[in-house]
Amino acid sequence: MKIAQIAPLAESVPPRFYGGTERIVSYLTEELVRQGHEVTLFASGDSQTQAELVPITDIALRLDPKVVDTIPYHMMMLEQVRRRADEFDALHFHIDLLHLPMVQDFIGRTVTTLHGRLDLPDLRPFYRTFPEHSLVSISDHQRLPMPPVNWGGTIYHGLPADLLAPQIGKGEGYLAFLGRISPEKRPDRAIRIAARSGMKLKIAAKIDAVDRAYWEKEIAPLIDRYPNVEFVGEINEQQKAGFLGQASALLFPIDWPEPFGLVMIEAMACATPVIAFRCGSVPEVVEHGVSGFIVDSEDEALAAIAALPHLDRAGVRGAFDARFTAQRMAEDYVALYRGLPDARIDPAWRRRHRDPEAPLQIVA
Numbered sequence: 001m002k003i004a005q006i007a008p009l010a011e012s013v014p015p016r017f018y019g020g021t022e023r024i025v026s027y028l029t030e031e032l033v034r035q036g037h038e039v040t041l042f043a044s045g046d047s048q049t050q051a052e053l054v055p056i057t058d059i060a061l062r063l064d065p066k067v068v069d070t071i072p073y074h075m076m077m078l079e080q081v082r083r084r085a086d087e088f089d090a091l092h093f094h095i096d097l098l099h100l101p102m103v104q105d106f107i108g109r110t111v112t113t114l115h116g117r118l119d120l121p122d123l124r125p126f127y128r129t130f131p132e133h134s135l136v137s138i139s140d141h142q143r144l145p146m147p148p149v150n151w152g153g154t155i156y157h158g159l160p161a162d163l164l165a166p167q168i169g170k171g172e173g174y175l176a177f178l179g180r181i182s183p184e185k186r187p188d189r190a191i192r193i194a195a196r197s198g199m200k201l202k203i204a205a206k207i208d209a210v211d212r213a214y215w216e217k218e219i220a221p222l223i224d225r226y227p228n229v230e231f232v233g234e235i236n237e238q239q240k241a242g243f244l245g246q247a248s249a250l251l252f253p254i255d256w257p258e259p260f261g262l263v264m265i266e267a268m269a270c271a272t273p274v275i276a277f278r279c280g281s282v283p284e285v286v287e288h289g290v291s292g293f294i295v296d297s298e299d300e301a302l303a304a305i306a307a308l309p310h311l312d313r314a315g316v317r318g319a320f321d322a323r324f325t326a327q328r329m330a331e332d333y334v335a336l337y338r339g340l341p342d343a344r345i346d347p348a349w350r351r352r353h354r355d356p357e358a359p360l361q362i363v364a
Contacts, residue, residue, distance in 0.1 A: 001337060001345065002038040004091040005029050005051070006081055006099070009073050012060040013047040017234050018180065018206045020262045021115040024157050025094050031160070031330040040088070042077050054080055071098070078102050085109075089344040090337035097123075100130045107133060108342025111152055114138070119145040119257055134340060136333075138260040139281035145257075152336050156285070157260055158329030159269055159320075166271035166317040167245030174200040175305070176247035176272070178240070178263045181207045181215050184256035186277075191222045191229055193251060193301045199228065201251070204243055206234040245270035249292070249308055252276035253301065261285060268292075268320035271313040275304045291319040 005028065011019035014026035025041075026049070032039045033050045041047065045055030046063075056077040061067045078099050085091060085106045093099050093112040103110045113136040124147050127135075134152040137143045143151065175197070177190040187203060194201030203223070207215050223229045235243055244250060250267035258280030265285065267274050274292030276282045286292045292311070293304035338345050 001089040001334065001343075002087060003032060003040070003337065004081065004084070004088040005032075005039060005041045005043075006077065006091065006093045006095060007041065007043040007047070008095050009044050009057055009070065009077065010060060010062045011044070013041060013043040013049065014237070015060070016063075017236055020260075021094055023262065024115070027158065027160060027163075027326045028330055028333065031158075031326040032334070035327075035330060035334070037334070040084075042081055054084075056080065074098050090340055092333070092337070097126060100133055103133075106342070109340055109344070110134065111136060111336060111340060113155070114142065115259065117257055117259055118142055134336075136336065139284050141257065141281050141284065142259040152339075153332070155329060155332045155336070156324060157262055157265065158324050158326040159265060160326045161321065164241045164244070164266060164269040166269065166313070167241075168271055168313050168317075171246035171248060171272075173248050174202050174246070176244055176250050176267070177201060177203045177205065178235075178244065178250065178266075179205055180211065181205045181219055182211045183214055183218075184254060186253040186255045187219050188222060189253035189255075189277075189298060189301075190251040191219075191226060193253065193298050193305070194228060195226045196298070197302055197305045199248070199305065201226075201229045202232055202243070202247070203229065204232040204235045204239075240266060241270060244272050247272050249273045249275050249305065251301070252282070254279045254282070256280065258282065264292075265320060265324040268316050268324065271317040273308060273311050273313070273316050275301055277301075285324075287319055291316045 007013045007025045008021055011022040013022045015022045029039055029041050029049055029051050039051035041049050041051045042054045044057050044060045046059045047053055057073055061070050091110045111134045127149050128147045132150055134150050136152050137154045140154050175194050177187055179185050181187055223231050244267050250272055252264055252274055254277055260281050264274045268291050274286050276286050276294055278294050278296050286294050288294045295301045295304055337343055
């Protein structure tokens, strides 16, 4: 198939540091290319891909201090997509909602993956206005706040199987927290759990400007209070394997309707169990007693830490291999693309489209 992938412009594809959506777009794009599809990626100019790259901006918008408003740049991208839309058998958007009014002429070849939370009050009337557009959820729980829409399916995220090597040994015996410093991610819970367990906690996280006050008022004082807590800061992709793989467990003590939680499967890929609070997608991602433990309180998290020696780390990696590889993710999306009402899956049509004078070829 000839497939367009349309990415957000805030980060490059893949992102240099934090950027879950852009990371998934990268994994999907590269796997589709590996499987033999013709893929065009609309993204920032500093993106790296084996697909055809259509650069909309020189660099990711988050890295450009001159950018004040990101919407004009996304409108520029949508105009590029509109001009080339007839080239593609399927068009896959990852930019939430800006494009929906602009794709009506080719809506039957279009799908959008919703990567964020959907419980915001302004979203229900918006999606009620566009009930025919094919949407993909990244967990079943993510769908719950939505009005009736055209769900194409739930497709869980996946990682390249060789991206993060499993580390089956005991490692360094610390607990890991990886993500953002924000109230809904509950780093305060992670710190209290580690303090009560007596284990070392390493926090690798970015601090957005909007969360700076929370960091300074709530989290930094807690880190100063407990000598067993180390703040590592934001880490890159190359550092993740060591950070997660050497941990006894990943703490995922969230307090919000997490749409998926990419860090959970990153830990699993490293053969590191996940101790996660029962919120959002967690029960769909973590297999209790196999890839980690699902808990409802800090007391239960302490009990899960005590039970970690009974988990087989090879089994944690096995759970990842069975459910969360990029190969499985790409195959699921290709099946979805081919099922779109106006998807072009006829090779003869594509040959004629490229060369209208080309004769029909009969294949025995």
